[in-house]
Amino acid sequence: MTTGLKLLALPALIALVSFSACKKNPIITEQPQVVTPETPGKPGKDTTTTTPVPPVTNVRYIPFGTGSGNLVIDGSTFSLQCNDVILIQGGSYKSITIKNINTGCPIKVQNKGLVEVTGNSDHWNLSNVSNLTISGTGDANIAKGFVSRDNDQHRSIILSGKINDLTIENFAFKNIGDYVVYFVYSDVVYSPSDPNTYTNNLKFLNIDCDNTSTFLQIDGGSENGVLTRLVKNLEIGYLNFKNSNCGNIIFVGNADDYNIHHNTVTDINSTNNNHNGIFTIKGSGSFHHNLIRNHQGNAIRAWSRSLGTTPKNILIYNNTVVNSRKYSAFEVQSFANEISAGKTTYANVKVYDNICGDLNLSKDWVGVILDIYSLAGGSCEVYNNIGFNFPAPSPASKFTNTQANTASTVTNNTYYNSAQEAGISNINSLAIQK
Template sequence: MKKYLFLILVLSLSAFSCKKWIDATAVPPGTPPGAPPDVTTQEIFSQVYNVGTGKGNLTIDGNSATYVENSLIVITAGTYGTINIKNINPQTKITIKNGDGIVEMDGGNYAGGTKNLGAGLNYSNCSNLVISGNGSKDEFGFYIHDNLYRPTSISGTNKNVTLQYFSYKNIGDYPIALNAGGTVWNGTDASIKNMGLKFLRNKFDNCDGTTQLGGQVTTTGVTDLSKNIEFGYNQWTNCNAGHLVFAGAADAMSIHDNTFTNINPTNNNDNGFFLVIGNTNFYRNYAKNYQGHMIRLWSLSFGATPANCLIYNNIALGSRKYSPFEWQSTMGLNVAAAPNTTYVNIKLINNTAGDLNYEHDAGFGACLVDNYVMPAGSTQEVYNNMLFNTYTPSGIQHRIFQFSDATIQAKAVANKNIYYGDDAAAGFNKTILILTNSSAAKNKGLAGHLIDLLDYNKLPFNVLAPSIGAVQ
C-alpha cells in the first residue's frame, strides 16, 4: 500500500469520478505566420486531484500517492519555492495543470525576500505526462522568474513528457537542464533515457543561460543520446546567452514555429540559437534583430541509415553578423564518427533572409549558409531560397555558400536561389512577412515536389509555380 506524504503533498480527491476541463487558450504572441492556432478543446478526465496550498515546496510523487489513468492533477495557484514531480508513469496519460490562476515560482523575492536558487519546477522518472500552464485564462499559467541558477532540472528516465505554457524570466543560468547521468548508447533505443520530450508554447525572457540537453559524441562512442526531442511555438526574447539551446547528441530532433527577438544584443561569440550535434528538422522559425546563426547543425546520424535533415520555411531578418544557417559534420570538428553512426543528407529549401550583417563586420560576412566539410556520400541540396541586403567583406553579397570546402561546395546542388538588393526590390513586406502581389520573386522557384507534399510538416507551395523563399 502506497503511503501519502501529507507533510509534503496536500492532496484532496475531487468528489466527482469524471470532470470536464475547458482549454480555451489563444495563440501566444509572436507565433510565426502560418502556425496552426490553438483551438478550444474539451478534455474529459477520469479523476481530478487537487494539490498544493499556494505556498511552500510541493512534491508530486507517484510512489507516494496513486493517480489513476487519464487523471488531472491541479496545482493550487500561488507562490511556491520548488515543485518536484517524479515517478509518474501511466500507461496512457496523466495531466498536471495550474488551477484558477498562476502558479508562480519566485527565486528572487521568496520567503521574506531571501534568494531561492532552487525555485522552479523539476521532473524525474516520468512518462506519458503533460505538464501544462493552460489551466486558467492566463497566457502562461506556470511562471518561473528571478532565479540566478537552474529553475528546471530533468533527470532519470523520461519518455513522452510535455512541458508547455511556461514563462521563464530573469534566469541567470540554464533555464532547463537535462541530465542523463552519462549513459552509454549501445545502438538501441533501450539505452536512451530521454525520448519524446516536448517543449511547447513556452516563453524565455532575459535568460542568460543556455538550455542544456546534454549528450556527447566522441571517437569511441556516444553518451546521453536523446531522441525525438521537440521545441515548437516557443518565444525567446531579450536573451544574451549566445547559444540558446545545446544538444550534444540528438537523434530525430524537431525544431519548428519558434520566434527569436532581440537575441544576443551584446554577445559577439560565434554561436547559434540551436547548436545540435546529431540530426534535426528545422522549419517555420522566425528571427529578427539578432546576432548568431539560427541553427548550427554539426551533423551525424545514429545507426547505419543516413538521416535527412530538412531546413525550410524559416525567415531571418536583421542580423548584426553571421549567416542564418551553418552545417558541418563532426569530422570537420576533428571528431571522427563514433561507432554505429554515419553521415546525414541536408535540404535547405524555401528560406528567406535579409538585412544580414548590417554592422558590416569584416571578420564574418553573411550569406545563406556557412557550409563546412561534409563526409563522402553526404548530399546537400539548396533550392528556392531568397536573400536580400546581405554583406560580405569581399562584396559578393549574393553568395550562397561561405568558407566551405571547395570540393564539397562543387558537389552541392544549388538551384533557384535569388538575391535582391533590398526588401523593396524583392517585393517582401517585412512587417507581415509576405511577398507583395508585384514581387519579382513570385513564381521563380524550382518546380517539383522537393519535399513530400503529403507530410503535414512540409511545404505547401504550388508544385507547378512555387514562390521563392519562406513566404508563399
C-alpha cells in the same frame, strides 16, 4: 456533450493540501456520462440512434499545494490511474518537485489559477517521470498558467533521472540568470536495443522567455563510437524568446529526429560576439517555420550526423532570418571523430524556401544563406531561397559559403539588393511563414 473541468463540491473540512509521505490528498472524480447522439430526422420522428455509445472515461482530479512553500509531488507515495489530472493550487511557491510518475499511461499536471515560482533557487525539479504532460492550460483565462521568474542565480527547470514522453507546455519564464531548462543526464552509453539508454519524446511547446539565459542545455555527444546522452524525437515548437544576451538559446549534443518549428526569436545577442548558433544541435532532424530577427549568430548550427548506418536528412526550410549583426543565416558541418562505422554515419542536407536578409550588417564576415563545412560524405542542396542585402564582404556566391570540400547543388535561388526590391516594405512586419 463533453463536460468541462468541474470539481465536485467537497465538505469544507477537505482543503487543498500539499502531499506528504504520511497523508494522501483527496481525489476528486468527475462522474462519467453516457451520451446518446442524435441523427437528423423529420419533425415528429424519433431521431435517436440505437447504436450503443461507450461511456466517457473517468477523469480524476487530484489537488496539491497550498499556494506557497516548497511543494513535492512524489508518485511513489500515492496511487495514480490513467488520465489522472494533478491540479496545483494557484499561488507563489519557492519550488516545485515532481518525481516518480511512471504509470505507463498519460498523466497530466495543470495549474488551478496562476502558479508562480520565484526567488533564487532551482524552481522546478523533475525526476524519473514518463507519459507526463505539465501544462499551464488549467485556467481558460490564463495563457501561461505556470510562471518562473526573478531568479538571478539558479535554473528554472532541472531534469534528472530517467525521462521519457515528457511534455512541458504553456510556461512563461522571465528574468532568469542561469539555464531555463537543464538536463542532468548521466553518461549512459547508448545501445539500440535498450530504451533505458536514451530519452525519447521530449517536447517543449508554447513557451515564453523574456530576459533569460539559454533556454535548453542537454550535453552529450558521439566520440569514436561511444554515444552518450542521446535524445530521440525532441520537439521545440511555438517558443517566443526575446531580450537576451545568452549566445545559444539551445544546445543539444546528441539528437535523433529533432523537430524545431514555429519559434520566434527576437532582440538577442546585442553585445555577444561569440560565434553563436542560436539553435545549436548535433544529429539529424528538421528546422522549419522559425522567425529569427534582430540578432547575432547563425539561426541554426546544424552539426550533422545520422544515428545508425542509414543516412538521414537535415531539412532547413520555410524560415525567416533577418537583421543580423554577424554571420550567415545557417551553418552545417560534421566532425570526423563523431562518425563511427556501424554506430553513426553522415547526414544529407537540404536548405530551401527560406527568406534571409540584412545579414552580417557589421560587415566583418561573410554573411549568406548557408555556411557549408565538411559533411563527411553527405550531400548538400540549396534551392528556392530568397536573399536580400548581404553587404560585405562580397563572396563568390550570395547563397553558399563553402569552407571545406563539400560540393553543393545550388538552384533556383533569388537575391535582391534590398528588402524593398524584394517586395518587403518593413522587415519588422515579417511573420512566421505559413
